[in-house]
Amino acid sequence: MTRVIVVANQKGGVGKTTLVSNLGAALAEAGQKVVLIDLDPQSALTAGFGLDPYALSRTAYTLLTRDNVSLASVLRPVGDNLVLVPGSVDLAAAEYQLADAPDQVFRLRNVLARSRVPADCVLIDTPPSIGLLTVNGLVAAGELLVPVQCQYLAMRGVRGLLESIWLIHERFNPELNLLGVVATMYRGGSDHSREVVDELQAVFEHKLFDTIIEDEDTVAKAPVTGKPVLTYRPQSEAAAAFRRLAEEVLHAH
Amino acid sequence: MLTNPDEGSVKGKGAETMLPRRGDPFRAGAPAGSAAPVPPPAAPRGVDLSGTPDLTADDLAKLFPDAPSPNALAAENAAAPDEAFEATMAPYATLPAEPAAPAAPPGAAPPAPQGRQTGNNMYDPDIQWLGLQINPDEIGIKTTEFVRPDAVQADTGLVAFLVTDERLKQRWKEIDDLEAVVTTAPKISLKVAQEMLDRLATARNLLLGARDQIEDAERQIGEARYIYERARRSKWFEQPSIIFGFQLIMMLIMVGGFIWMLGAVDVLVAVDGNLRRLGPAFDTLSVAVLWASILWGGLGGVTGAFWNLWRHVAEKKDFDASFSVWYYTYPLLGMMLGAFVYVVVLSGVLSFLQETPLFLFILAWAVGFQQNLIFKLVNNVLKRFGPDDAGDTPQTAA
Structure with a gap:
């Protein structure tokens, strides 16, 4: 059974894309067959794997706006056991194009339902807003993974997301479960970071992953090379953290 | 200057900051006691916002007296569409074109059809009659030929x-x-x-x-x-033994028809007489000969069906149950063609056969046995009267 995990947080810059690319790479390294889907018009995930979002003919936009396009036809291999549905700037227009479509929030879900791609896990990266693209991801997924930057404003983004989940549960996808919350961009020695983690622990209890992603230069530099951290610096502490997180995700199933 | 050591701390604010007013959506409906207590979101310390109404348009107008009213802005937008926005979105109004399929090199021969060779080769695939394909391989649902692109x-x-x-x-x-x-x-x-x-x-x-x-x-x-x-999934009546039985019955019916004819000469003569009273066009018609032609055509069809059954079951061992209808209809078509041959002879095309009915019967049997012969003949005749195939179809005319 393919796990479909959507990574979302209403606030930007909390590490959604970094989490998707590196968690995907870590899961693939663990032997899982992983499909990454970039629903963000900024296409940082796509660019982070060295692809030019402006030069791709088939992307997530194609998948959402055209009927009868198969998932397999838009895949790009980006590593062993790891493939990507690239994003493109056209996704910004998808919201307008799908405005009158009766199945506008079910487009991605339908694509995944009829897909025969033998994936163990699908990871969906969403834009930092609760628009049609993010809702498509939330409706298509079975599990929600929420990265929270260890800062107060990022905590506020969680509330906006959870407000939307009420609507998603009521109208579109009652099966969506919370896979967990990941504290990201943790700054060692910062009282504020530690307090945020404590608050996440208090609110989400066992749903907060033990692994904390620290704010490291290695993570920021990896996309420049077109590789995830696990390939760019496989022995780094950041790579080890993502491997531990992947283990937790696998056991959280 | 003294500062509050708690200022800037998020301690104790997690629930109010991160949880919606309705609570955690992932814990809704959970059994009591299974979820952590969720305190209601509290207002920031020192400020009581409970019951504070949203600002109305009038409130905004007082706060920003120089700003145009929301209603005026709405009216303005309704009157003049945002041209800049439409210009920005115009490229997205049409979907990007799919890359064109690689064109075949000029002069390249079309790929040969990969159709499976069926066991029935009696019909010439090129035969057409009244524009219809009569090759059994071609009967059925028509689909456009799919040409596989190069790998x-x-x-x-x-x-x-x-x-x-x-x-x-x-x-x-x-x-x-x-x-x-x-x-x-x-x-x-x-x-x-x-x-x-x-x-x-x-x-x-x-x-x-x-x-x-x-x-x-x-x-x-x-x-x-x-x-x-x-x-x-072939049915019982599509099996060779059942088809063989059907042909046997048809043969017995033909033989019975001959026997009946010999004992009913008076009836046939009376029918001939009645027909002649209809007019001179029926002067040369002999119901007995017509009847015999039908029977000989049917016998030819039965023979053809037997022969093909033997060939595909015993000799070539490629019997295909999906052609069972062909075996069932072959004797019946033979009977019709036997009648048709007699009508052709009466028309004068083969007038010499009128005097030698034995040859007529042989011909009737032959067309019943090898039915594509008569289809070819008819097709050739119709081609002389019908429209020229070349240059007359919409595709070539265009």
Whole structure:
């Protein structure tokens, strides 16, 4: 059974894309067959794997706006056991194009339902807003993974997301479960970071992953090379953290 | 200057900051006591916002007296569409075009159709009658011919991802299963079984050759399965023994018809007399000869059906149950063609046969036996009167 995990947080810059690319790479390294889907018009995930979002003919936009396009036809291999549905700037227009479509929030879900791609896990990266693209991801997924930057404003983004989940549960996808919350961009020695983690622990209890992603230069530099951290610096502490997180995700199933 | 040590701290604010007013959506409906207590979101310390109404348009107007009213802005927007926005969105109004398929090199011959050779070769595939294909291979649902594009270089990453070991093993097992049923299925002729085994052997070779050949292997497996399923689902009346029985009955009916004719000469003469009273056009018509022609045509059809049944079951061993209708209709078509031959003879085209009915009967039997002869004849005659095929169709005219 393919796990479909959507990574979302209403606030930007909390590490959604970094989490998707590196968690995907870590899961693939663990032997899982992983499909990454970039629903963000900024296409940082796509660019982070060295692809030019402006030069791709088939992307997530194609998948959402055209009927009868198969998932397999838009895949790009980006590593062993790891493939990507690239994003493109056209996704910004998808919201307008799908405005009158009766199945506008079910487009991605339908694509995944009829897909025969033998994936163990699908990871969906969403834009930092609760628009049609993010809702498509939330409706298509079975599990929600929420990265929270260890800062107060990022905590506020969680509330906006959870407000939307009420609507998603009521109208579109009652099966969506919370896979967990990941504290990201943790700054060692910062009282504020530690307090945020404590608050996440208090609110989400066992749903907060033990692994904390620290704010490291290695993570920021990896996309420049077109590789995830696990390939760019496989022995780094950041790579080890993502491997531990992947283990937790696998056991959280 | 003294500062509050708690200022800037998020301690104790987690729930109010992160949880919606309705609570955690992932804990809704959970059994009591299973979820952590969720305190209601509190207002920032020192400020009581409970019950504070939203600002109205009038409040905004007082706060920002120079700003245009929201209603005026709405009216303005309604009157003048945002041209800048529409210009920005215009490129997205149409979908990007798909890359064009690679064109075939000029002068290249179209690929030969890969249709399966069926066991019935009596009909010439080129024969057309009144514009209809009468080749049994061509009867049925018409589909546009699918030309497979040239294979593209497979991406090794995608092949590794999509063509899993599990998938390869599944296909291999499918081949094993199909081979097992081919060798034991009672309804499959030797030729069909051989073809299936050839296809399955080809599929095995493709699987053993390279991972990216799985699509061709799956095609071969699919075709072998289709052939098997068609044979497996054939009905009882599509079996050779039943068809043989039907032909036997038809032959007995023909013989019975001859015997009846010999004992009913008076009836036939009386019918001839009645027909002649209709007018001079019926002067030359002999109902007895017409009847005999029909029977000889039917006998020719029965003979043709017997002969083909023997050929495909015993000689070529490629009997195909899907052609059972052909066997059932062949004697009936023979009877009709026997009557048709007599009408042709009466028309004067073959007038010399009027004096020698024996040759007429031989001809009736022959067209019943080899029906495509008469179809060819009719087709050639109609071609002389019909529109010229070349240059008359919309495609060529355009």
